[in-house]
Amino acid sequence: MSDNLVIIPTYNEKGNILDIINKVFTLGGYFDILIVDDGSPDGTAEIVRSLQSKYPKRLFLEERSGKLGLGTAYIHGFKWGLKRKKYKFFSEMDADFSHNPEDLVRLRETCINGNDLAIGSRYVKGGAVVNWPKDRLLMSYFASVYVRMILWFNIKDTTAGFKCYKREVLESIHLDEIKFIGYAFQVEMKYRTYKKGFKIKEIPITFIDRVIGESKMSSGIFKEAIIGILKMKFMKL
Numbered sequence: 001m002s003d004n005l006v007i008i009p010t011y012n013e014k015g016n017i018l019d020i021i022n023k024v025f026t027l028g029g030y031f032d033i034l035i036v037d038d039g040s041p042d043g044t045a046e047i048v049r050s051l052q053s054k055y056p057k058r059l060f061l062e063e064r065s066g067k068l069g070l071g072t073a074y075i076h077g078f079k080w081g082l083k084r085k086k087y088k089f090f091s092e093m094d095a096d097f098s099h100n101p102e103d104l105v106r107l108r109e110t111c112i113n114g115n116d117l118a119i120g121s122r123y124v125k126g127g128a129v130v131n132w133p134k135d136r137l138l139m140s141y142f143a144s145v146y147v148r149m150i151l152w153f154n155i156k157d158t159t160a161g162f163k164c165y166k167r168e169v170l171e172s173i174h175l176d177e178i179k180f181i182g183y184a185f186q187v188e189m190k191y192r193t194y195k196k197g198f199k200i201k202e203i204p205i206t207f208i209d210r211v212i213g214e215s216k217m218s219s220g221i222f223k224e225a226i227i228g229i230l231k232m233k234f235m236k237l
Contacts, residue, residue, distance in 0.1 A: 002032045002058060004089040004108050004164070007077035010035055011067055013095040014042045021051055021059060023101045031104060032087075034060045034080060036073040070161075071185030075175050082170060091164045099162040103205050107164035116169050116198035117190070119155065120162030126204030127157070143226075147187055150229050153194045156202055158187050169198050179235070184228035195237045 006024055010017060017035070024031055033055075037045045048061045062080060064073070074092060081087045089108055093099045103120055110118035121127050123144060129137055140159065147158040161183075173192050180188050194200060 001086065002030055003087060004031050004091055004104070005077070005081040005084075005087045006031050006033045006091045006093055006104060007074055007081070008033060008035050008093055008095050009070055009073035009077070010037045010040060010044050010095050012040045012042045013044045014040070014047055016096050017044050017047050018051070020095050020097060020101065021048070021055070024104065025055060025058065027101065027105055030108060031091075032058045032060065034062065034077050036062045036064065036077050038067045038073065039063065039065050069181030069185075070183070071178060071181035071188075074185070074189075075178060078170050078175055082167070088167050089164055090167065090170060092161055094161060098208055100205065100208070103162065103203075104164070106203055107162070110201055110203055111164050111166050114199065115201040116166045117193050117200045118164040119157060119160050119190070119200065119202045120205035120207075121157035121160055121202035122205065122207045123156040124202045124204050128204075128206045129209075130206060131209035132207075146226075147229055150233055151187075151191055153191065155190055155194070155200065158190060159183050160202075161186050162205060162207075165193075166198075169193055169196075172196055172198075179231070180228045184232070187229060188232060191232060192237055 008020065021033060024033055035048045037048065045061060045063050052059050062076060078090060081090055089111055091104055091107060093104065099120060107118040107120060122129050123141060144156060144158045148154065178185065178188060
């Protein structure tokens with residue numbers, strides 16, 4: 001029986017969504033999928049609906065109106081899943097194959113083996129990034145260094161978006177108090193998990209830049225992350 005809810009936020013992912021869903025469902029019976037679509041004008045949600053009869057009671061769709069932010073999409077998904085007692089684990093994953101779906105198995109097993117949060121990490125030994133331009137790779141790497149310097153917690157890939165949480169972690173975090181909605185959301189969730197004393201482990205992954213579709217990164221998201229880390233340091237958690 002499935003015990004891991006894989007939450008995939010989408011916006012204009014019609015070129016990837018069919019293949020990513022089918023691939024996850026080849027991994028065995030542990031995984032259900034929740035797509036949180038932010039009103040994609042390209043028909044992403046319609047493709048998901050067309051697959052629901054193929055995967056009854058395993059593929060779910062939540063539609064929202066407009067782009068409301070990555071963080072709010074995940075929080076929406078967490079709350080949806082926490083209402084359903086069957087789920088012991090909650091995974092975050094991109095729709096564009098930058099995260100290898102097969103690594104979902106390793107993330108889940110890492111949590112089963114005594115960890116509360118498993119992070120698919122580009123920057124631990126054995127991790128790698130493929131097809132990123134050098135300037136973006138350096139920006140991402142030094143962003144993680146910056147976060148560690150400001151917040152003083154020893155996670156190498158602080159902005160990673162490929163993760164698996166135990167239910168207990170999400171139940172302990174006040175999701176309505178999460179401040180950030182862009183990439184700073186990923187840091188904030190890790191930081192709150194760390195501050196509550198949960199056990200965190202990074203496992204190496206190979207991150208591959210998307211081939212189909214456009215990146216959602218923007219200067220506004222990057223600015224939120226830089227300024228947000230400073231604010232985070234002084235938040236009462």
